[in-house]
Amino acid sequence: MSLLTANNLGLSFGDFDLFKSLSLSIANDSKIGLIGPNGIGKTSLLLILAGLKPPTQGAVTMARGRRLGYLRQEAVEAFADRDQTVYNEMLTAFADLQAQQATLHALEYEMASGQASDELLERYGRLQAAFDQAGGYTYDVRIQQTLEGLGLGKKDWDTPLNHLSGGQKTRALLARLLLEKPDLLMLDEPTNHLDIEAVEWLEHTLGEWEGAVLVVSHDRYFLDHTVHTIWEMSPTAIETYPGNYTAYLLQRQERWEYAERVFEEEKARLLKEVDYIQRNWVRASTHAQALGRLRRLTRDLAIVDAYGIQALRNGGKWSEMDLHVERPLDVIEAIRRVNALSFNAHRPPRIRPRLQTDTTSGNLVLRAHHASVGYPRHELFTIQELELRRGQSVALIGPNGSGKTTFLKVLLGQLAPLKGEVTLGASLKLGYFAQAHDTLNPEHTVLEELISHQEMLPGKARSYLAPYLFTGEDVFKPISALSGGERARLALAILALDGANFLLLDEPTNHLDIPAREALQEVLEAFSGTILLVSHDRYLIDRLASQIWEIRDGRLAVFQGNYREYVLRNTSPASKPQAESRPALLPSRPLLRGNDKETRRRIQSLGMLEERIREQENTIQRLSAELQRASERHAYERVGELGWQIASAQAALDALMVEWEKVAA
Numbered sequence: 001m002s003l004l005t006a007n008n009l010g011l012s013f014g015d016f017d018l019f020k021s022l023s024l025s026i027a028n029d030s031k032i033g034l035i036g037p038n039g040i041g042k043t044s045l046l047l048i049l050a051g052l053k054p055p056t057q058g059a060v061t062m063a064r065g066r067r068l069g070y071l072r073q074e075a076v077e078a079f080a081d082r083d084q085t086v087y088n089e090m091l092t093a094f095a096d097l098q099a100q101q102a103t104l105h106a107l108e109y110e111m112a113s114g115q116a117s118d119e120l121l122e123r124y125g126r127l128q129a130a131f132d133q134a135g136g137y138t139y140d141v142r143i144q145q146t147l148e149g150l151g152l153g154k155k156d157w158d159t160p161l162n163h164l165s166g167g168q169k170t171r172a173l174l175a176r177l178l179l180e181k182p183d184l185l186m187l188d189e190p191t192n193h194l195d196i197e198a199v200e201w202l203e204h205t206l207g208e209w210e211g212a213v214l215v216v217s218h219d220r221y222f223l224d225h226t227v228h229t230i231w232e233m234s235p236t237a238i239e240t241y242p243g244n245y246t247a248y249l250l251q252r253q254e255r256w257e258y259a260e261r262v263f264e265e266e267k268a269r270l271l272k273e274v275d276y277i278q279r280n281w282v283r284a285s286t287h288a289q290a291l292g293r294l295r296r297l298t299r300d301l302a303i304v305d306a307y308g309i310q311a312l313r314n315g316g317k318w319s320e321m322d323l324h325v326e327r328p329l330d331v332i333e334a335i336r337r338v339n340a341l342s343f344n345a346h347r348p349p350r351i352r353p354r355l356q357t358d359t360t361s362g363n364l365v366l367r368a369h370h371a372s373v374g375y376p377r378h379e380l381f382t383i384q385e386l387e388l389r390r391g392q393s394v395a396l397i398g399p400n401g402s403g404k405t406t407f408l409k410v411l412l413g414q415l416a417p418l419k420g421e422v423t424l425g426a427s428l429k430l431g432y433f434a435q436a437h438d439t440l441n442p443e444h445t446v447l448e449e450l451i452s453h454q455e456m457l458p459g460k461a462r463s464y465l466a467p468y469l470f471t472g473e474d475v476f477k478p479i480s481a482l483s484g485g486e487r488a489r490l491a492l493a494i495l496a497l498d499g500a501n502f503l504l505l506d507e508p509t510n511h512l513d514i515p516a517r518e519a520l521q522e523v524l525e526a527f528s529g530t531i532l533l534v535s536h537d538r539y540l541i542d543r544l545a546s547q548i549w550e551i552r553d554g555r556l557a558v559f560q561g562n563y564r565e566y567v568l569r570n571t572s573p574a575s576k577p578q579a580e581s582r583p584a585l586l587p588s589r590p591l592l593r594g595n596d597k598e599t600r601r602r603i604q605s606l607g608m609l610e611e612r613i614r615e616q617e618n619t620i621q622r623l624s625a626e627l628q629r630a631s632e633r634h635a636y637e638r639v640g641e642l643g644w645q646i647a648s649a650q651a652a653l654d655a656l657m658v659e660w661e662k663v664a665a
Contacts, residue, residue, distance in 0.1 A: 002025045002026065002027060002063065003026050003028050003030070003062070003063050003066055003183060003184050003212050004025070004026045004049065004060065004061070004062050004063070004066075004068070004184060004212075005024070005025045005026075005060070005061050006022065006023060006024050006025075006048075006049060006059070006060045007023050007059055007061075008021055008022070008023055008057060008058040008059075009021075009022040009023070009024075009048060009055050009057070009058035009059075010022070010055060010056045010057035010058055011041060011044055011045075011048065011055055011056050012056040017235065018041045018044060018235070019040070019044075019045070019233070019234075019235045019236070020057070020236060021237070022045070022233075022236075022237065022238055023058075023238075024231070024238055026212050026214060027212065028183070028211070028212055029210075029211075029212060030212045030213070030228075030229065031206070031209075031212070031226060031227045031229065032212075032213065032214045032215070032227055032228075032229045032230075032231055033215055033216075033217060033223040033226070033227035033229070033230050033231065033244075033245065034046075034214060034215065034216045034231045034238075035217075035230060035231070035233070035245075035248075035514050036232060036234065036513075036514075037513045037514070038483075038485055038513040040233050040234065040235065041233065041235075042188075042216045042233055043188055043216065046188055046214070046216060048060060049068075049186065050068060050070040050186060051068075052070070062184075066183040066184065067182040067183050067184075068182055068183070068184045068186065069177040069180055069184070069186065070177075070186045070188075071170070071173060071174050071177055071185075071186065071187045071190055072170075072173075072188055073188040073189045073192065073216075074166060074170065078169045078172075078173045079161035079162065079164075079169060079172070079173075080162075082161050082162075083160055083161065083162060084161060085157065085158050085159060085160055085161070086147070086152060086156055086157050086158070086159050086164070086172055087143065087147075087157040087158065089161055089172065089176060090143045090146070090172075090175060090176055090179055091143070092176070093176055093180045094139045094179070096134075097131065097134060097135065097136045097139055100127065100130070100131045100134070100136060101131065101136060103127060104124070104127055104128060104131060107120065107123065107124045108124075111124065139179075142179060143175075143179060146175045146178055146179055147175055149198065149202070149205070150171045150174060150175050150194065150198050150201065150202070151171060151195060151197075151198040152168065152171055152172060156168065166193075167192075167193030168193075170192070170193045171193055171194070171198075174187070174190055174202075178205060181210075181211065182211065183211045183212065184211060184213075184214065185206075185211060185212070185213045185214070186213075186214045186215075187213070187214070187215040187216070188215075188216045189216060189217055189218065190215065190217065191222050195399055195400050195536070196397065196536060196538065199219070199222060199536075199538075202222075202226075203222060203225045203226050206226045207225070213226070213227070215227065218509075218512070218513060218514055218517065219537070219538075219539070220245045220514065220537075220539035221537070221538035221539040221542065222538075223244060223245040224244045224245045224246055224539070224607075224611065225244070227244055227245075228242070228243065228244065229241065229243070230243070230244070230245060230247075232248070232252070239255075244611070246604060246607045246608050246611060247608065249604050250604055250605075250608070259310065259343075262309065262313055263309050263341075263343045264343075266309050266312050266313070267309070267338070270297065270300065270338045270341070271338060271339075273293055273296070273297050274297070274334060274335050274338050276290065276293060277290045277294050277297070277331060277334070278331070278335070281331055294328045294329065294334060295328045297328075297329070297334055297338075298325050298328045298329045298334065299323075299325060300312060301329070301334070301337055301338070302323050302325050303318075303321065303323065304341070306321070306323055307321075309341070350515045350516065350518070350519045351467060351468050351469055351489055351492070351515075351516050351519045351520070352467035352468075352519065353467065353468065353492050353493070353519065353520060353523045354467070354496055354523070355495075355496050355503070355524070355526075355527050356496075356499060357429070357499060357500065357501040357527075357528055357529045358429060358499030358500075359499075359501060360390075360427065360501065361390050361425060361428045361429075361501045361502060361529065361530065362390065362425040362426035362427050362428075363389060363390050363425070364387070364389065364390075364425040364426075365388045365389060365392075365424070365428065365502055365530045366386070366387070366388035366411070366422075366423070366424055366532075367387050367388075367421070367422075367423050367425075368383040368385070368386035368387075368420065368421065368422045368423075369383075369385060369386075369420055369421045370383070370384060370385075370419070370420040370421070371383040371417045371418075371419065371420030371421060371422050372417060372419045372420055373403055373406055373407050373410055373417055373418065374403060374418055375406075375415075375418075376418075379418055379554070380402060380403030380406055380551075381398075381402065381403050381407075381551045381554050381555055381556055382554060382555055382556070383420070383422075383555075383556045384555075386549075386556065386558065388530065389530075390425075390529075390530055391528070391529070391530060392530055392531075392546055392547065393530070393531040393533065393544050393545050393547075394531065394532050394533065394545060394546070394547045394548075394549055395533045395541040395544070395545035395547070395548050395549070395563070396533065396534045396549045396551070397534075397535075397541070397549070397550050397551070398550055398551030398552060399551075399552070402551040402552070403551055404506075404534045404551060405435065405506055405534065407551075408432070408504050408506055408532070408534065410422055411424065411430070411504060411532070412430065412432060412504065424502075427501075428501065428502050429498065429499065429501050429502065430500055430502050430503075430504060431495050431498040431500025431502070431503045431504070432495075432503075432504045432506075433491055433492070433495050433503070433504070433506060433508050434491070434506055435507040435510060435534075437487045437488065437490075437491045439491075440487060440490065440491065441479060442478070442479045442480040443478070443479070444479050445475065445476050445477060445478055446465065446470050446475045446476070446477050446479070446482070447461055447462065447465070447475040447476060449479055449494070450464065450490075450493060450494065450497075453494050453497055454497045462475055464493070465493060468489045468490065468493040469489060470486075470489070470490070483511070484510065484511030485511040485512055485513065485516070487511070488508070488509075488510060488511045488512050488516075489512075492508070492520065500529065501528075501529035501530065502529055502530045502532070503524075503527070503529060503530070503532070503533075504532050505531065505532070505533045505534065505535070506534045507534060507535055507536065507537075508520060508533070508540075509535060509537045517539075517540065520540075521539075521540055521543055521544065524540075524544055525543065525544060525603070531544065533545065538563050541562070541563045542562045542564055542607070543562075543603060543607070545562055545563065546560075546561070546562070547559065547560055547561070548561070548562075548563065548566040550566075550570075564610050564614070568614075602663060606660065606663055606664060609656060609659060609660045609663065610660070612656055613653065613656050613657065613660065616649060616652055616653040616656060617653065620646060620649045620650060620653065623642055623645050623646045623649060624646060626642055627642040627646065
């Protein structure tokens, strides 16, 4: 049953259509990720679905009696008219329970006063049972768990709402929505202000969410772990892909390849029709046949204009398509229109960065020995022994403020270690991508900023900027007027000028939409030098890193393998205990470099297999825990059933491991 439906939605600004003809339906238990390039209208669509913005055309219908909760991308204006504390704001989600609690207390007072009649006791028992079933005795615990899970600790609970930062307000609003438990939860970039631990807690919470979820996010790893369907938005349609983000990637590539094949085959068929018509038009004996084919070609071109060339393969009847042509096209016009057909896969524009090294570094890139990193009288973390070799890709992770960016400054020579040794190898050429893009001159235009880093003629500079989606008048925009995504693209363009063989990347995907993240990932995977990456983008870390360096509790620890392997070895706070499971110990994923189709397919296949392995391990853990409980109850028949189920699940896990090893080989 549909919780929310929308038909023929459109939003226009004057003559400009942001999107049109969008129809969708959200079921009671849907978990949907809405993706698309920046500026396509995802936030506007959510506002329309939430009833906060009227569409130019179309209508939205919500099932009667159902509740919707919406988290804006930026909640700076949230709580503007509320001056209570964070904790008291969370209590508003339980106003009904608090009213019931007050009634119970009143009845308790009556009974304590010696007025405990049978009718009063019966009423109290009824109300207490309802209060208990509705969570009346646990809502305080839920509030505390939710606030702490989202990074709002006890020190924040008594803070007035209007004293919170923008990021804290967003987290507080998200916490209240989760506590309210709406039937449909709509989240616009919910991970923007969360650290990795809070994101993992949210993933766990949404995994157990009983209602429907529609989420807009650029966090591909988050989408992999929270949604079962991907909606890809374009100006004229929402295309549905079953599965998570990794499954979407494989399906999308297959659909693009199929669409391209259909286009080539159908255009070839139409060209043959044109050729026949041309050769037989002037002959009296074949003119009637040529005219018949011209009529059919005219109808085919009308179908292509209305529904796209794919519609020629769908087998629909002309009479059912609500199309009309008064007369056949002129032969010359038909030839022109067939020749003018071009393939359009509705692929969003993507940056095409190029990262090439000018020189090869020595084998040893970085070594640290008994080092301490931080500021005078404020040590952030220590390193016992650390070594980085040429060609390796490392992700440096840790809580906000743990010292990740500070360590990059040590490597850049901007800071010295507090003690010990941090040395760089020979023949290194460093390239640095700063999180804040603070090296960009706000007084320059895009073109001037590029030329200030490397002298070149304006025409060549404009050609260089085009793969980074700066075309036409865009190159004359002042830096001060650029969006976060535009600044990130310009910083990448400047980084590519350096010819560096050791890249220090501080949050390179911040402000980039998913197509730009995918493009950057492909380029970094093909990069022949060495990479040290600081990022909250777990999908990028998982695809790129062969080692994880984690800063925690004032120490830097080294883990071999990608992010999924790191998670398996270090169960997150939100995860369930894994003591009873027998985890599949995956070897380190091979370092697949290259940008060809086969390499990308292997990387995607490995990711999907690792996700299935993780799900199978969770199944075995759940069955093992149930087996233990059944054994304690002496439910021997159930023990036997569960034993067979565990054996079957383990066999499936073993098969997945064999498949993983084949793909990884």
